[in-house]
Amino acid sequence: xxxxxxxxxLLVSLVGFTQESQEKNNDNQKNNEVKLNGLFLVAGAFEGxxxxxxxxxxxxxxxxxxxxxxxxxxxxxxxxxxxFYFGKKYAKGFxxxxxxxxxxxxxxxxxxxxSFGNVIGRVEESSTxxxxxxxxxxxxxxxxxFIGEINLGVGRNLFGSSDFDYNEYVGKLGITIxxxx
Numbered sequence: 052x053x054x055x056x057x058x059x060x061l062l063v064s065l066v067g068f069t070q071e072s073q074e075k076n077n078d079n080q081k082n083n084e085v086k087l088n089g090l091f092l093v094a095g096a097f098e099g100x101x102x103x104x105x106x107x108x109x110x111x112x113x114x115x116x117x118x119x120x121x122x123x124x125x126x127x128x129x130x131x132x133x134x135f136y137f138g139k140k141y142a143k144g145f146x147x148x149x150x151x152x153x154x155x156x157x158x159x160x161x162x163x164x165x166s167f168g169n170v171i172g173r174v175e176e177s178s179t180x181x182x183x184x185x186x187x188x189x190x191x192x193x194x195x196x197f198i199g200e201i202n203l204g205v206g207r208n209l210f211g212s213s214d215f216d217y218n219e220y221v222g223k224l225g226i227t228i229x230x231x232x
Contacts, residue, residue, distance in 0.1 A: 058209030084112075095120025100227065102134075104142045110134045114223075122201060126155035126177060130223065136190070148186040152206055155179045156218050181220045182206035196228040 081104075085104040088098035094205045095118060102112030116128040138144020158176050184206020191199045204223035211219065 081196060083229045084229055084231045086198060086227045088224040088225045088227050090224060094212060096123055107141045108136045110142055124157050126157055128152050128154040143190050144190050145189050150184050150186060150204060152182040152221055154182060154221055180208040180210050182208045186223055192231055196231040198231055200227040
């Protein structure tokens with residue numbers, strides 16, 4: 052009787068271990084994510100992101116920002132990043148992010164005023180710079196692979212230009228939706 056109980060207990064624990072291992076393998080098979088920043092769509096720009104999950108607590112990705120509204124002063128940015136996840140589930144929950152950002156910004160330089168103080172001369176200039184920064188956020192993933200994400204980051208441009216109003220700091224902000232496959 053004791054042998055039967057021991058064998059049954061061993062089988063139950065083996066089945067539980069196998070099931071847990073299969074659940075981890077199912078998560079491991081879904082290592083790619085595509086995302087779209089809904090906040091920027093409302094504001095007049097497109098930001099698309101691809102992320103590759105490296106393991107249960109880290110991932111690397113790249114974001115591309117392109118405005119379609121003329122009032123936005125940013126011409127574009129390309130931002131690679133690394134994320135470290137603190138959640139107990141596979142690459143979900145709270146994360147810290149380190150990022151780089153190649154960015155191009157538009158600025159208007161006023162060159163001349165008339166005798167009444169009205170602007171009569173202006174020049175449009177672009178500046179390209181590279182920034183390094185950090186960010187925080189949270190990611191939620193459904194069983195079907197749909198993603199909701201909120202993130203916030205700040206960085207500093209490394210190469211300044213004194214020719215016009217220099218943007219020393221850059222920011223990242225997102226309310227993102229996507230899919231993990």
